[in-house]
Amino acid sequence: MKLYIQDVTLRDGMHAIGHQYTKEQIETIALALDAAKVDAIEISHGDGLTGGSFNYGFGANTDWEWLEGIAEKLTHAKLTTLLLPGIGTIHDLQKARDLGVESVRIATHSTEADISAQHIEAAKKMGMDVGGFLMLSHMTEPKKLAEQAKLMESYGADCVYVTDSAGALLMDGVADRIKAFKDVLKDTTAVGIHCHQNLSLGVANTIVAMQHGATRLDASLAGMGAGAGNCPLEPLIAVLNKMGAEHNADLYQLMDAADDLVRPLLQRPVQVDRETLSLGYAGVYSSFLLHSERAAKKYGLKSHEILEEVGRRKMVGGQEDMIIDVALDMMKNNG
Numbered sequence: 001m002k003l004y005i006q007d008v009t010l011r012d013g014m015h016a017i018g019h020q021y022t023k024e025q026i027e028t029i030a031l032a033l034d035a036a037k038v039d040a041i042e043i044s045h046g047d048g049l050t051g052g053s054f055n056y057g058f059g060a061n062t063d064w065e066w067l068e069g070i071a072e073k074l075t076h077a078k079l080t081t082l083l084l085p086g087i088g089t090i091h092d093l094q095k096a097r098d099l100g101v102e103s104v105r106i107a108t109h110s111t112e113a114d115i116s117a118q119h120i121e122a123a124k125k126m127g128m129d130v131g132g133f134l135m136l137s138h139m140t141e142p143k144k145l146a147e148q149a150k151l152m153e154s155y156g157a158d159c160v161y162v163t164d165s166a167g168a169l170l171m172d173g174v175a176d177r178i179k180a181f182k183d184v185l186k187d188t189t190a191v192g193i194h195c196h197q198n199l200s201l202g203v204a205n206t207i208v209a210m211q212h213g214a215t216r217l218d219a220s221l222a223g224m225g226a227g228a229g230n231c232p233l234e235p236l237i238a239v240l241n242k243m244g245a246e247h248n249a250d251l252y253q254l255m256d257a258a259d260d261l262v263r264p265l266l267q268r269p270v271q272v273d274r275e276t277l278s279l280g281y282a283g284v285y286s287s288f289l290l291h292s293e294r295a296a297k298k299y300g301l302k303s304h305e306i307l308e309e310v311g312r313r314k315m316v317g318g319q320e321d322m323i324i325d326v327a328l329d330m331m332k333n334n335g
Contacts, residue, residue, distance in 0.1 A: 299330075
């Protein structure tokens, strides 16, 4: 089966630059990805539709401004977006649909698939391709995660993803979760994989997932994404080419886009370093990185120590505001 390559440079990549892509940058990168024949291009605030807020960080533009006018310029790729129930609403989803969005991933914590039911069902009624996105999948053992995937399938999801938001899974952990999905999902339901680089396993884990039946693979130009970034698109495609895997993407056009369009935008390198390695090692949500670095600077602490404490507390996506509480507790204990 031909692989489906979904690019997340313009959604997860938002985290790496504080959600500050300009409208012009969005369009330029989207058109380069389309020319390189990726199958889907995801655009929204890093935390999904209407994620721009004091808690998550305000974007340079609204989601609607970023999305407007893109769909009609794409010749190959589907325009896609992300929605987290509790942040985005069905009304927001309809607004995105009206702007030409054909596909959406509905994202929940790995044990909370039940809160996705209304949004998945609504998206299907709008005629959209719908993915279920089980975040922080490392926190839920394979059988239980597969039960959550089955719930999303029952609501109408066309695909369900193992989403390694912390970049904490090892290869066996990925394989076990994909196999568990394949054991319970219908043959007509696709399985997807979304990896982060915090343990430098993004490409390896994506390939392992593919070898066990995942056909929708997430990646981003130059690895652009939260934490140490996502599975980097160019090396992933290079590896797939060397394996003889069937896909549509053009390696050399993607290499040009990564170097010429994306890397020049970075103020903080997207790489495995002390802080981002701490994310993967402690199993912490990758988008906590910049929040922890700001708290560390404000309170005179070490950001990797904040991240390790966040990991001990098993905090999950949506609890970014509690990072300040962690920092204040650490100051009190250090004092």
